[in-house]
Amino acid sequence: MNRTDSAPSPSIDWARTALGARDGWPPCLRLTVDILLNSPLPMVLMWGREQVMVYNDAYASLIGLASLRAPGANVPSMQPAAWSWNSAAIRQAWEGHSASYLGNMLPVWRHGAVAQLALDLYYTPIRDDSDAVAGILCALSPSPPAPQAAAATDTRPLRLLVVEDNADARYLVCETLRALGHEVHPAASGEEALPELSRQSFDILFTDVSLPGMSGVDLARRALQQAPGLELMFASGYGDELTRHLEFPARSLQKPYDIEQLQSALDQIARRLRGTAP
Known part of the structure; x- marks a missing residue:
């Protein structure tokens, strides 16, 4: 396996930008x-109500405008079109709601x-302290080619409630799931997650086993009482000791897991939900 170490951020003279010197930034x-x-992945950040924009090389390449320089x-x-195409989408994000929008036609330069x-x-x-x-x-x-009508139900995004108390880990797994095409609602604890099960389906x-307060296993038990058809996935840094003898079916991923393991687990659940599991 080849490894390439890079640290692009410190090499940039941020003091010359609207964000100011990096040592003054919030974490x-x-x-x-x-x-x-x-x-x-192409990414662009809107920071503050002044709408300072930060983007990477992949975004500049995707948009194709010669004047864009990461x-x-x-x-x-x-x-940028990612912000001007739908004012309601941006308003909801400012109100604190994560969302995905698939297959939207946006202008690029070619x-x-x-x-x-x-x-x-x-x-x-992105929330501050x-x-x-x-x-x-x-x-x-870029959106994948549109599926044939007969296969449309096979490609429906899964809707996941992700519960992880570590903010960095929660952010990364949610972004990975969105990049895989799924819809995600994050929560930091079992107590925060339970009300969401009554508000939406x-x-x-997908919950960490070790949570402050209510454990992931206890959360799963209470979640099944509210939504008996809910599929369950656990993430644990302690092996499967806490999930090996559960009275309900669930999948468990050992931390750290990779994207292939996550995708495989999601594919199996998707097939079961469609009734096509072997």
């Missing part, structure tokens, strides 16, 4: 910019002219 901004600049970090003279490209957009509110939304991160990816509860 949430540092983390988000580091993830953005080190990601192969990392940006200034208020743009014209809003061969010196504007072309329309089908894109999937995933919006994540006071839990206020300080920015919005948008990840983009989910296909999967």
Whole structure:
């Protein structure tokens, strides 16, 4: 396995941008910019109500406009299409709601002219230490070819309620799931997650086993009382000792797990939900 170490963020003279010197940034901004600049996925961050924009090389390449030079970090003279195409989507993100929008036609530059490209957009509110939304991160990816009508139900995104008390881990797993095309609602505890089960429907509860307060296993038991058809996935750093002899079916992923293991577990659940599991 080849490894390439890179640390793009510290090498940039942020003091010359609208964000100012990096040592004055809040921790949430540092983390988000580091993830953005080190990601192969096109990402763009809107920071603050001034709408300072930070983006990576993958985003600049996707949009194709010659004037775009990562990392940006200034208020743009014209809003990118990812922000101007749907004011309601941006308003909901500022209100604290993560959301995904699949198969939207947005303008990009190709061969010196504007072309329309089908894109999937995933919006994540970035919260500061006071839990206020300080920015919005948008990840983009070209939409896959439209499935045939007969296969449409086979490609429906799964809806997951993700429960993880570690903010960084919660952010990363939610972004990964969105990048895989699924719809995600994050929660930091079992006590926060339970009311969501009565407000909206989910296909999967994906929870850490070790949570402060109510454990992931206790959360799963109470969740099944509210939603008996809910699929259950656990993530644990302690093996399967706590989930091996449960009275209900569930899948367990050992931390750290990789994206292939996560995708395999989701595929198996999706097949079971469609009634096509072997």
